Amino acid sequence: MKEEDRLQERPPIEDFLRMDRIPHIWCPGCGIGTVVTSFAEALKKSELDLDKVAILSGIGCTGRVAGYVKLDSIHTTHGRALPVATGLKLANPELKVVVFSGDGDIAGIGGNHFIHAARRNMDILIICVNNFNYAMTGGQVAATTPIDANASTAPYGNFEYPFSLPYLAEASGATYVARWTALHLRRVTKSIQEALGKRGFSFIEVITPCVTLYARRNRLGDGLNLLKYYYEKSEIQHGADTRTLDISYQGKLIVGKFVDKEKPTFLDCMNEHLGKVLGDKYQPYGVYHDGD
Amino acid sequence: MKYFGDLKEKKGEIHIIKDRCKGCGFCVEYCPKDVLEMSEEFNIKGYHPPRIKNEDECLYCQLCETICPEFSIYVTLKKEEEKGEKGESRP
Ligand SMILES: Cc1ncc(C[n+]2csc(CCOP(=O)(O)OP(=O)(O)O)c2C)c(N)n1
Ligand code: SF4
Ligand code: SF4
Ligand code: SF4
Ligand SMILES: [Mg+2]
Numbered sequence A: 001m002k003e004e005d006r007l008q009e010r011p012p013i014e015d016f017l018r019m020d021r022i023p024h025i026w027c028p029g030c031g032i033g034t035v036v037t038s039f040a041e042a043l044k045k046s047e048l049d050l051d052k053v054a055i056l057s058g059i060g061c062t063g064r065v066a067g068y069v070k071l072d073s074i075h076t077t078h079g080r081a082l083p084v085a086t087g088l089k090l091a092n093p094e095l096k097v098v099v100f101s102g103d104g105d106i107a108g109i110g111g112n113h114f115i116h117a118a119r120r121n122m123d124i125l126i127i128c129v130n131n132f133n134y135a136m137t138g139g140q141v142a143a144t145t146p147i148d149a150n151a152s153t154a155p156y157g158n159f160e161y162p163f164s165l166p167y168l169a170e171a172s173g174a175t176y177v178a179r180w181t182a183l184h185l186r187r188v189t190k191s192i193q194e195a196l197g198k199r200g201f202s203f204i205e206v207i208t209p210c211v212t213l214y215a216r217r218n219r220l221g222d223g224l225n226l227l228k229y230y231y232e233k234s235e236i237q238h239g240a241d242t243r244t245l246d247i248s249y250q251g252k253l254i255v256g257k258f259v260d261k262e263k264p265t266f267l268d269c270m271n272e273h274l275g276k277v278l279g280d281k282y283q284p285y286g287v288y289h290d291g292d
Numbered sequence B: 001m002k003y004f005g006d007l008k009e010k011k012g013e014i015h016i017i018k019d020r021c022k023g024c025g026f027c028v029e030y031c032p033k034d035v036l037e038m039s040e041e042f043n044i045k046g047y048h049p050p051r052i053k054n055e056d057e058c059l060y061c062q063l064c065e066t067i068c069p070e071f072s073i074y075v076t077l078k079k080e081e082e083k084g085e086k087g088e089s090r091p
Helices: A012-016 A032-046 A062-068 A081-091 A103-109 A111-119 A165-172 A185-196 A211-217 A223-233 A266-281 B026-030 B063-067
Strands: A053-057 A072-075 A096-102 A124-130 A176-181 A202-207 A234-236 A253-260 B012-016 B036-038 B050-052 B073-077
Touching: A012 A032, A032 A062, A032 A124, A032 A185, A032 B063, A053 A062, A053 A081, A062 A072, A062 A096, A072 A081, A081 A096, A081 A103, A081 A111, A081 A124, A096 A103, A103 A111, A103 A124, A103 A165, A111 A165, A124 A185, A165 A176, A165 A202, A165 A253, A176 A185, A185 A202, A185 A253, A185 B063, A211 A223, A223 A234, A223 B026, B012 B050, B026 B036, B026 B063, B063 B073
Parallel strands: A053 A072, A053 A096, A096 A124, A124 A202, A176 A202, A234 A253
Antiparallel strands: A176 A253, B012 B073, B036 B050
């Protein structure tokens, strides 16, 4: 078959993308696009009604995702994807609400929203692309930058203690916590699929190459070099104690599913509590049957 | 290669949208069957897209399709293989 004939069909992923916005802005070798494919694959496998799935992002390179994916989406302000997602979920509890954003957006400027959404066990899934820096704005130190890594605001290397995101998520109350790298294509898909099927606050960290800023400033090469690092230094440890997951500069990456438990969500608690206090006067809110 | 009964490997047909590619090399590096290679040609954006070296080896695992950050390569099942029992090569 000739090359021209083949192009008449289209990649299946195009059903999940707003093709008028493609090509995307991401750099050559940036891994965010790969994580988007894993996410689309999980959505497909989950067989959810896509009219009942909403995606939100904050600002950043990763924050562009909400604009590229063909779902109902909100591109919120920096750090505010979670409060908007909380509002959306409470206004329309039937929706499956997914936040897809960067480490800076979720754990830096949005850190307070993150811990409180987790504390309340909001029924939201977070996919957090951790590229160890504020990429979109020029590679500044983020809350996740490993000690000794170079960043534009740490020209002699970073000396601040970073957050370990799975530990933060679990300690704050998340009921599903996993960490993968962008290279764990099928594992990322499986994790997202699993979390989509759960109720409660789910958090999936995906360590992803930022070539133009993190890799370049640290002279780590290109996207392929970062994937090679993930391949060599990641170790799957399902159920690992989240206190043991610190990441050192170019050090070991412990990945896997660390937390998977059931706990009443914010709305469950609200309905239960108000039902108890108010009795028959109270109409339970947002209770759906069959696949809620 | 020997097959068990009628069980055959799936065969893929690879499609490359050259002008969308940014030449990262992920598909070439991670294809388990070494089916692809980078070309010297330039696409419209000035990157070198991959080209098919040996499509007969392609197992329809779709790894290239999943890893490509640009949504610029995908694989379909080779038509001839659609009948008969097939081995599941995709996890
Ligand atoms: C209130 C506010 N403060 C700062 C910024 C500038 N800003 C835009 S994106 C960004 C950091 C993004 O980092 P991250 O969330 O990790 O996303 P990445 O680009 O790394 O994917 C910052 C500081 C902003 N847009 N709004
Ligand atoms: S700056 Fe980094 S994170 Fe942003 S698109 Fe480029 S490689 Fe990706
Ligand atoms: S489908 Fe699998 S075997 Fe075929 S080219 Fe892609 S990665 Fe290689
Ligand atoms: S993975 Fe995609 S963008 Fe990268 S070289 Fe292959 S086709 Fe091009
Ligand atoms: Mg970042």
